[in-house]
Amino acid sequence: FEQRAEFMAAADLSEVIAEMRRDTIEDFVGRHLPPKAYAEQWDVDGLDHHVREFLGLELPFAEWAAEDGIADDEIRERISKAIEERLEAKSALYGADFMRMAEKSLLLQFLDQSWKDHLLQLDHLRQGINLRAYAQKDPLNEYKREAFVLFGEMLSHLRERVTATLCHLEVRFEQPPADM
Numbered sequence: 001f002e003q004r005a006e007f008m009a010a011a012d013l014s015e016v017i018a019e020m021r022r023d024t025i026e027d028f029v030g031r032h033l034p035p036k037a038y039a040e041q042w043d044v045d046g047l048d049h050h051v052r053e054f055l056g057l058e059l060p061f062a063e064w065a066a067e068d069g070i071a072d073d074e075i076r077e078r079i080s081k082a083i084e085e086r087l088e089a090k091s092a093l094y095g096a097d098f099m100r101m102a103e104k105s106l107l108l109q110f111l112d113q114s115w116k117d118h119l120l121q122l123d124h125l126r127q128g129i130n131l132r133a134y135a136q137k138d139p140l141n142e143y144k145r146e147a148f149v150l151f152g153e154m155l156s157h158l159r160e161r162v163t164a165t166l167c168h169l170e171v172r173f174e175q176p177p178a179d180m
Contacts, residue, residue: 033072
């Protein structure tokens with residue numbers, strides 16, 4: 001609630017959005033290009049699919065992975081650069097003020113919806129947690145552990161939704177109908 005109040009009071013959330021974008025890219029790259037793995041072991045197709053679906057970018061991942069001595073950090077930087085260029089172009093097209101308003105509005109909407117969904121999940125968890133006592137597990141500790149995992153998943157999902165929506169954002173301005 002405190003963070004939401006800060007978001008409401010802030011005029012510019014671009015740094016928060018940029019951090020979400022960096023975390024999302026970090027998650028995608030970490031999921032498909034494991035650290036200390038050889039380029040031949042990377043899931044380049046999976047990364048390409050996620051980047052196309054969530055970020056709307058078509059990047060030459062197969063060519064990048066074939067480069068000699070390429071590391072996951074370099075691919076992460078290339079994805080970040082491509083997404084920054086795309087969002088700068090949108091900001092230039094729609095105007096910086098409009099983009100800041102859209103970022104704030106989307107973040108607050110998704111935060112509210114994610115929080116409602118999280119509370120519902122916690123309620124479902126609470127209803128079934130007592131069954132853990134039959135398995136000789138402390139229901140309170142199990143609830144805390146699983147609630148913490150759910151909270152992390154909620155934050156990750158929120159970052160992905162905000163980033164994906166801003167990357168796919170297209171605005172069409174229509175003229176009002178003429179009076180007859």
